[in-house]
Amino acid sequence: MLKLNKIHHIAIICSDYIKARHFYTEVLGFNIVLETYREARDSYKLDLEVGGQYQIELFSFPNPPARPSRPEASGLRHLAFEVDNIEEAVFHLNEYSVETEPIRVDETTGKRFTFFQDPDGLPLELYER
Template sequence: MLNLKKIHHVAIICSDYKRSRHFYTEVLGFRILLETYREARDSYKLDLEVGGQYQIELFSFPNPPARPSHPEAAGLRHLAFEVDDIDEAVFHLNECNVVTEPIRIDETADKRFTFFADPDGLPLELYEK
């Protein structure tokens, strides 16, 4: 048995580093742990802290290939973030010109949630605690 403890990080490749850096730090409010420019790859790597426990690694590469991001496509379906107050979080996103879906109720957990997208169309979810 591997005895895996937790998810350490999620890595995201963006198409426009400056736009995605702004989105993840200014709109979503993640704290920058480390920002590195890797000259040999002409690439940035931005380590972000999520809730004091997890990390998102935001990468830029020259001309990354597009990836289908349909909700039912094979692969990562979406990335979900827990919030205490979904109404407050949705209001903030909308104030930042981020479009959110209507808030729904998870039929099995009876919790409220909604979806939105990052600048590259990666599906993101807010899930109320």
């Protein structure tokens, strides 16, 4: 049987690198591990640390095609981040003018969650621990 240890990284392609870099580092507060400009591809690759464990790779490419996310398109549905206090996290996002959906309760776990979007409309979730 295949033994997978954990998720190593998540790759996201953005349409506006400066805007996405600001969102993921300043608004969400992820730490920059490494930022690389790849001249041959006219592309940036920004490695981000999330909670000291996981890594997000933020890529920019010239004119990437749009990817539909609503209504429920096939493929990756959303990316969820665990938080200790959902009200504090929502307040923080709202302070940066990031709109959030109303906080809901997961019928299965009883945990609270909400959704918001990154600058490209990628659905992101806050899930309370």
